[in-house]
Amino acid sequence: MLRAILAIALLAGAPLAVQASESSHTSVIPDVQFSFEGPFGSYDKAALQRGYKIYRQVCSACHSMKRVAFRNLEALGYNEAEIKSIAAEYSVTDGPNDEGEMFERPARASDYFKSPYPNDNAAKYANNGALPPDLSLITKARFGGASYVYGILTGYEEAPDDFTLMTGQHYNKTMSGHVIAMAPPLSADMISYEDGTPQTVNQYAHDVATFLTWAAEPEMEQRKKMGVGVIIFLLAFAGIMYATKRKIWADKH
Numbered sequence: 001m002l003r004a005i006l007a008i009a010l011l012a013g014a015p016l017a018v019q020a021s022e023s024s025h026t027s028v029i030p031d032v033q034f035s036f037e038g039p040f041g042s043y044d045k046a047a048l049q050r051g052y053k054i055y056r057q058v059c060s061a062c063h064s065m066k067r068v069a070f071r072n073l074e075a076l077g078y079n080e081a082e083i084k085s086i087a088a089e090y091s092v093t094d095g096p097n098d099e100g101e102m103f104e105r106p107a108r109a110s111d112y113f114k115s116p117y118p119n120d121n122a123a124k125y126a127n128n129g130a131l132p133p134d135l136s137l138i139t140k141a142r143f144g145g146a147s148y149v150y151g152i153l154t155g156y157e158e159a160p161d162d163f164t165l166m167t168g169q170h171y172n173k174t175m176s177g178h179v180i181a182m183a184p185p186l187s188a189d190m191i192s193y194e195d196g197t198p199q200t201v202n203q204y205a206h207d208v209a210t211f212l213t214w215a216a217e218p219e220m221e222q223r224k225k226m227g228v229g230v231i232i233f234l235l236a237f238a239g240i241m242y243a244t245k246r247k248i249w250a251d252k253h
């Protein structure tokens with residue numbers, strides 16, 4: 001019984017073991033550590049705020065995040081006034097008003113993140129025919145999750161000699177097929193961090209992967225706490241059952 005419980009506990013916490021295959025076209029997913037891994041993992045709020053900054057100043061030029069509303073940013077440690085002023089930096093189309101006209105107004109906390117393009121065709125047209133996917137659920141949509149996103153952002157390399165790339169294509173060892181239409185979006189020192197965190201591509205990639213994981217799984221910390229609670233309960237319950245059994249059978253030999 002105890003062994004079974006332990007096995008379940010271990011399985012639940014086993015970090016994703018990814019076989020980094022060196023064969024030519026398969027996706028290479030790096031083995032990176034994140035604070036939210038394991039059964040006791042939680043989000044690092046400072047990393048979430050830095051990651052949001054990267055999304056806001058870099059990725060949001062091309063990628064939408066339609067499922068996240070400004071008010072959700074409370075989970076990153078921002079207060080109501082801060083969220084209001086972040087939202088107010090954007091303008092959204094609302095309406096129609098009494099005269100039947102659509103109008104622009106500053107975004108409110110209840111609005112969802114604004115998409116960079118009016119529709120998918122416009123997004124493709126602006127990106128050489130490739131559609132930048134919505135990033136709200138990207139860490140769930142791709143095998144490897146946060147490590148995959150980190151891999152994409154840090155996986156650009158010089159293409160091997162026998163590899164032909166068309167214009168607008170880039171060689172990336174994490175992308176399946178190793179061809180990606182996104183130019184490397186990050187470079188060192190492009191975004192300033194006020195908290196003294198190193199301004200490197202790897203750090204930016206790590207922070208934005210953390211932010212995107214939170215966006216896809218905002219309830220993860222709750223779920224893990226609940227899981228740990230359930231296991232503690234099961235252990236205690238197993239102990240009681242064992243004691244009861246011993247008592248009942250004490251005089252039977």
Ligand code: HEC
Nearest residue numbers: 058059061062127130131132133149152180181182185208
């Ligand atoms: C200049 C526009 C542009 C910017 C800026 C940009 N991307 Fe992209 N991104 C794209 C395009 C276009 C694709 C689709 C590439 C393809 O299908 O080959 C893409 C694809 C992706 C993918 C998906 C790869 C896959 O598995 O399909 C991820 C993840 C991604 N981008 C993350 C980011 C992050 C994180 C940032 C910010 C650090 C960012 N992107 C900034 C244009 C952009």
